[in-house]
Amino acid sequence: MFKKALTAVAVSAAALASSAFASSTTIDFEAFVDFQNLHGMDLGGVTITNPLGVVEIYDNRFGVGSNSGTKSIGSFASGARSVNPMIFTFDTAVNFVELYAGDGGGDQDSWSFEVFDAQVGGNSLGIVNSGSWVGNPYQALSHTVAGILRAEAVWTGSAAGIGFDDLTFRTGVTDPVPVPAAALLFAPAAFFAARRRKSA
Numbered sequence: 001m002f003k004k005a006l007t008a009v010a011v012s013a014a015a016l017a018s019s020a021f022a023s024s025t026t027i028d029f030e031a032f033v034d035f036q037n038l039h040g041m042d043l044g045g046v047t048i049t050n051p052l053g054v055v056e057i058y059d060n061r062f063g064v065g066s067n068s069g070t071k072s073i074g075s076f077a078s079g080a081r082s083v084n085p086m087i088f089t090f091d092t093a094v095n096f097v098e099l100y101a102g103d104g105g106g107d108q109d110s111w112s113f114e115v116f117d118a119q120v121g122g123n124s125l126g127i128v129n130s131g132s133w134v135g136n137p138y139q140a141l142s143h144t145v146a147g148i149l150r151a152e153a154v155w156t157g158s159a160a161g162i163g164f165d166d167l168t169f170r171t172g173v174t175d176p177v178p179v180p181a182a183a184l185l186f187a188p189a190a191f192f193a194a195r196r197r198k199s200a
């Protein structure tokens, strides 16, 4: 009985330690309306821009498809009318970012995803490439590295374009943190104190 209670105390202390400073945000673009331009809008921790100034919501049209619900942001690159790169600028540094991309299928697509240590300029913290696929289902590319302040997605296919949906990013501690020895020593003391109060 006592052992069970002690285990419960230790487990809850560990859970608190691993989640205390972590914050995760996912943007699925379902809250916006078809054709809405999100360029430069603060979406809550992140702002999306591109050279053309068009970060347009596609609600299940032109085969762009989606990863969640029916909405994504369309990414097209055609000569001067290029939205490459699609730029995700974070208010504060994140240590994980994941982006899904794809479309309704029907042609070959590919894209790259790079992260940087500054909102403008700075140094690359890594780049990953999707390789060629038909665009459906949507595929995720991600980075797990400290100090990400900007991510850039570049569609590199040859026809039409793709959609981006969903975007997830995290700040703070995301990995379980070992519980300090002092916390484990304190837990039984608190347990006995509670027992003493109860029996008094």
Ligand SMILES: [Ca+2]
Binding pocket: 028, 029, 030, 066, 067, 068, 069, 070, 071, 072, 165, 166
């Ligand atoms: Ca969506």
Ligand SMILES: [Ca+2]
Binding pocket: 103, 107, 108, 109, 135, 157, 159, 160, 161, 162
């Ligand atoms: Ca395509």
